[in-house]
Amino acid sequence: MDHRVLSFVSKSITPFSLLLLLYIFPAAETAANMTYKAFNLPTITFKEGYSPLFSDFNIERSPDDRSFRLLLNKFSGSGVISTEYYNYGFFSASIKLPAIYTAGIVVAFYTSNADTFEKNHDELDIEFLGNVNGQPWRFQTNMYGNGSVSRGREERYRMWFDPSKDFHQYSILWTPKNIIFYIDETPLREINRHPAMGGDFPAKPMALYATIWDASSWATNGGKAKVDYKYEPFATELKDLVLEGCIVDPSEQIPSTNCTDRNAKLLAQDYSNITPERRNNMKFFRERYMYYSYCYDNLRYPVPPPECVIVQSERDLFRDSGRLRQKMKFGGSHSHTQSHRKHRPGRSSRRRNKVAGGASKSGRRGSAAAAM
Ligand SMILES: *[C@@H]1O[C@H](CO)[C@@H](O)[C@H](O)[C@H]1NC(C)=O
Ligand SMILES: *[C@@H]1O[C@H](CO)[C@@H](O)[C@H](O)[C@H]1NC(C)=O
Numbered sequence: 426m427d428h429r430v431l432s433f434v435s436k437s438i439t440p441f442s443l444l445l446l447l448y449i450f451p452a453a454e455t456a457a458n459m460t461y462k463a464f465n466l467p468t469i470t471f472k473e474g475y476s477p478l479f480s481d482f483n484i485e486r487s488p489d490d491r492s493f494r495l496l497l498n499k500f501s502g503s504g505v506i507s508t509e510y511y512n513y514g515f516f517s518a519s520i521k522l523p524a525i526y527t528a529g530i531v532v533a534f535y536t537s538n539a540d541t542f543e544k545n546h547d548e549l550d551i552e553f554l555g556n557v558n559g560q561p562w563r564f565q566t567n568m569y570g571n572g573s574v575s576r577g578r579e580e581r582y583r584m585w586f587d588p589s590k591d592f593h594q595y596s597i598l599w600t601p602k603n604i605i606f607y608i609d610e611t612p613l614r615e616i617n618r619h620p621a622m623g624g625d626f627p628a629k630p631m632a633l634y635a636t637i638w639d640a641s642s643w644a645t646n647g648g649k650a651k652v653d654y655k656y657e658p659f660a661t662e663l664k665d666l667v668l669e670g671c672i673v674d675p676s677e678q679i680p681s682t683n684c685t686d687r688n689a690k691l692l693a694q695d696y697s698n699i700t701p702e703r704r705n706n707m708k709f710f711r712e713r714y715m716y717y718s719y720c721y722d723n724l725r726y727p728v729p730p731p732e733c734v735i736v737q738s739e740r741d742l743f744r745d746s747g748r749l750r751q752k753m754k755f756g757g758s759h760s761h762t763q764s765h766r767k768h769r770p771g772r773s774s775r776r777r778n779k780v781a782g783g784a785s786k787s788g789r790r791g792s793a794a795a796a797m
């Protein structure tokens with residue numbers, strides 16, 4: 426493909442422009458090993474920002490240390506953590522997910538401080554949920570603040586591309602004012618800090634985590650479709666690593682780092698600015714690809730939590746259960762409504778899993794999540 430076309434594609438690909446592109450360049454989506462690099466940011470090596478979290482034997486770093494693979498096999502999943510904690514920041518990586526049969530698998534890219542604040546942790550999630558053969562990956566975003574584990578704030582979405590085919594850049598922006606989740610340069614969701622949220626808005630230092638693990642009990646069709654180790658190892662690859670923000674020591678009672686200037690810098694970046702074009706793309710994405718939102722789930726929250734902005738064009742698409750009025754066009758699992766305790770490995774499982782054995786799905790940390 427012509428170089429200019431490629432650079433145009435990688436810079437400006439959005440759900441909306443994709444429709445156009447598929448029409449003009451039918452091959453665009455299928456070009457091999459395409460990478461969508463957003464915001465033109467300097468990237469770091471694994472060593473410059475990351476540490477193994479658990480099951481080191483399932484973490485494969487590239488020779489130049491700019492990318493790594495996380496494996497899940499019958500012994501264990503695997504995970505990494507940023508070496509530092511950040512009090513607000515921008516966390517980003519280009520990710521390619523496992524292909525073929527991925528039921529029961531969860532790949533998570535998230536910030537948390539559950540290892541430091543066990544009872545009142547904060548968390549921001551992008552979680553990819555595998556699917557049965559031939560069915561696409563789905564994903565969810567979520568937020569917890571100061572231990573608000575009984576108040577999940579999930580949204581669930583389909584994707585406008587096959588995330589196992591190419592690298593797309595997934596980002597979490599977390600500032601004192603707002604939170605934005607991105608795929609490439611398309612904002613998916615913005616949470617503006619509302620005073621009534623109190624501690625529910627994450628405000629304590631968090632680290633970045635990337636993990637792959639066996640979530641057979643809930644991830645696919647409400648737990649009916651489980652990981653099939655006939656297809657092991659399952660590998661997800663990460664590169665274009667970006668960690669920006671104010672580095673702090675989470676154990677300090679009185680912070681010795683003044684983050685005021687660093688956070689002002691964060692707010693001045695391109696990714697902190699939802700331009701009118703980006704806002705249009707966000708609207709387009711949400712109306713076509715979102716299939717669950719806690720803000721529209723009136724059975725769960727008769728009064729939507731304070732940060733919810735009811736967008737009528739979105740609201741019209743959902744029943745009071747927060748589910749879509751019209752069935753999705755492919756077989757999904759959104760009709761399952763039971764709640765599950767979700768478990769995933771924390772830092773402690775690194776110790777526990779030193780000896781290979783026992784898939785690391787029984788982390789000590791559990792947070793409530795509705796499985797849809
Ligand atoms: C794509 O990447 C894989 C390994 O990641 C490599 O084996 C293959 O040759 C690449 N294909 C192209 C067309 O560059
Ligand atoms: C966070 O939780 C702790 C412990 O439960 C509590 O003491 C503190 O006031 C809470 N902070 C906010 C901002 O709600």
Ligand SMILES: *[C@@H]1O[C@H](CO)[C@@H](O)[C@H](O)[C@H]1NC(C)=O
Pocket residue numbers: 683684685686
């Ligand atoms: C932090 O830095 C800002 C700007 O440099 C300054 O205005 C503020 O007083 C400082 N805060 C503390 C607690 O030192």
